Amino acid sequence: MEFNDKNDLENERVLKLIFPDGLPDNLRGNPELDNYLAKLGTCKVEQLKKEQTRLADETKRILEQTQDLAISNYKTFITTAENSRSIFNEFQKAEEQVDTLIGKLPTFSGKCEQFLKDSSELTEQRRLNSITLQKNAQLLEILELPQLMERCIREGRYEEALELAAYVQKLGQHQGHLIPVVNSIVRSVEALWHTMLVQLVAQLRTDLQLPKCLQIVGYLRRMQAFGDNELKLKFLQARDAWLNGCLDSISTNDAQQHLTKTIEITRINLFNIITQYRAIFPDEEGLGKLASLKPLQGVSCNGDRLFQAWLHNKINAFLLTLETDLERGVNSIETVLGQCMYFGLSFSRVGADFRALMAPIFVRVIRNKFSASIGQVNAQFEQELDKFTLINKVTLHTRKPLVNESEVESYAPPETLLDFYPLAALCNGYLNAMNELRLCAPLAVATDVTQCLQQSLQQVAQRVLAYYRQEQQAFTATERETFVKLCSCLAYDLVPYVQRCIHGVFPPQSLTVHLGISLLQLEQQQLTYLEQTQILEPLKHLLPAKIVLQATTTAAAAAPLDNNMNISVEG
Structure with a gap:
């Protein structure tokens, strides 16, 4: 180192x-x-x-x-130089592309990672699709539940529809929050469930027999859509709508036919509804004990009062129809009365005998009808008296004294009335009104009928007095004598005869039994007796000495009036 x-x-x-x-x-x-x-x-x-x-x-x-x-070797060097230049340029391009590639590598890397992720998801989905394909039959059964329930509802197989709805409800409780498809199925079935509910309620608005009615209400109870009181209310509303539809379909052109049909339809269908209600809701208390049939105000929706309020309402509606049609005018009141009494009597089996509520209506209508008839008779009498003259009037009939009781009990009109056309027409009008009355003559109108005839005869006497005052200055001796005979015929023949007719329609024996009094008390209280003195008061100064003025005895009205009791009058 x-x-x-x-x-x-x-x-x-x-x-x-x-x-x-x-x-x-x-x-x-x-x-x-x-x-x-x-x-x-x-x-x-x-x-x-x-x-x-x-x-x-x-x-x-x-x-x-x-x-x-x-x-x-210059060519080689030139070629080498050109190649070197070309290689240099290529290297520059390669370097630029490498730089571009290096810049795109992070994005490419991210794309690759995303591809790996997507491929893994696709793999998972493919695996799920394979499992789905294997479970295809079971999945189809679940997916077709809404269509199956719709078909059951359309075909009226409500039992199966309820089972499907219960199954789907359980399925939604376990899997609905995890699987959107199951949640969608649950919502579809719930919509169909409401459709079935509406359809069942709509069927209650049709003509149903008791077994079918029990079946439908059983389905509604299983659906648990209504509480007990709500179900009762829905049942009564639906059946009421059906009953009203039946009543509305009756033609109103003829009052007699409309009333007869109304009585028949109301009696049959209302009784069927009551029977159905009592069979469906047997726990109803006090149903057979309706203390009063007056309209109920402010009735709360309680089970023990709901049906009573509804029944009161239907009976009141029938009574209103009865009164309206009777006032419009019916051909045979006695027929309607018999049907109504049978109607009320049949409802006594369910504790709803309402005959006592119909009686005042018939009494009022009969009284008003009789009063209207007597009013027409009075108007006709005034017209006939205005046209009546005493010139050349010859008395063809003479009054005969009553010699025995059989003549008193006779209901044939006095023949002396034939001499005076206004009095004969007046008697005919009285007889027509009373013959029509006696076909249906309730004892409750006896006093009203008597008072009506009393007032009518008083008006007749006043009108005769007015006629006398108007014509007396022009009377000849013969005319004055004829007028006195007219007054005598009115006083001694017509008034007693009307009294006998009253007792023929309302026998005193029947009144005494009904009122619990004796014949003497009946006469003392002037019940069904005309006050003849008051009637003849305006004419007393014109009447001759009374030959025979024998009041009708209480025994003179044992037999009914004859239908053909009219006087034949020659014009």
């Missing part, structure tokens, strides 16, 4: 002597330089003196050889 260091030091000294300005750059690191310096170290002085000349000659010789070589 020390020897090498010493040689290096000597070589540096020699180099400084040879190159005082410093070693040229082209000689730095040249291994031949050390060998040449070592060779110089072995040369003698004479050799060193000749070394420079030798080097100059050798340089000249090499230069000449080089020139000769270049001259003889």
Whole structure:
């Protein structure tokens, strides 16, 4: 080591002597330089003196050889130079491309890493697809659950639809939060579940028998969409809509037909609904004990009151229809009354006998109808009296005294009325109204009928008095006598006959049994008795001495009136 260091030091000294300005750059690191310096170290002085000349000659010789070589091989040198230039350019391009490649290597590396990652995911997906292909049959069964449930609902197989809905619900609880497809299936089935609910409720609005009704409500209970009270409310709303639809389909052109159909449809269908309700909700308490059938106000949605409120509402609606149609006018009130009483009686089996609510309606309608008929009779009497004259009136019939009770009980109109057309027409009007009344004559209207006839006869007497005051100055002796006979016929024939007819329609015996009083008390209280003195008060100064004025006895009304009790009057 020390020897090498010493040689290096000597070589540096020699180099400084040879190159005082410093070693040229082209000689730095040249291994031949050390060998040449070592060779110089072995040369003698004479050799060193000749070394420079030798080097100059050798340089000249090499230069000449080089020139000769270049001259003889100039094409090679040109080609070499061109190749060198081309190679240099290619190396520059290669260097630039290498630099570009180096710049793109990080991106390429990232792409490669991403490709590795994607390829691993694809591999995983391929593995999952393979597993899916193996489980294809089971997956199809799950994916087709919504279509299967829709088909079950469409075909009415609700039992299977409920089982599918329960299965999907359990599946969603276990896998819905993990698998989006399962969650989507659950949502689809829930939508179909609501469709089935709407369809079942809609079926309650159709004509159903009890077994089908029980089945549908059973499905609704299993679906648990409604509470117990809500289910009752939905059931009553649906059946009410169906019943209203049946009633709305009845033609309203004819009041009699509309009312008859309404009674029949309401009685049958309402009773069926009550039977269905009691079979479906047997725990209902107090259903058979309806204390009152008045409209309920502010009824809460409690199970034990809901049905009662609904039934009250339907009965009130029927009573409103009954009153409306009766006021419109029906051909046969007695037929409607019989149907209504049977209707109310049949509902006594479910504790809803409402016959007592219909009675006031019939009484009111019958009373109003009779009053309207009597009003028309009075108007007609005024018209006939205005056209009536006493000129050339000959009395063809004479009054005969009543000799026995059979004549008192006779309901044939007095023949004396034929002499006076206004009184005969008035009697005909009374008989028509009473014959129509007696077909359906409730005892509750007996007093009203009597009062109506009492007022009518008073108006007749007032109108006759007005006629007298208007025409008396022009009366001849014969006309005055005829007018007195007219007043006598009104007072002693028509008024007692009307009294007998009243008792023919409302027999006193029936009234006494109904009221629990005696015949004497009935007469004392003037029930179904006309106040003849009050009726004849305006004409008392025109009436002759009474020949026979025998009040109708209480026994004079045992037989009903004859349908053909009209007087034949010649114009």
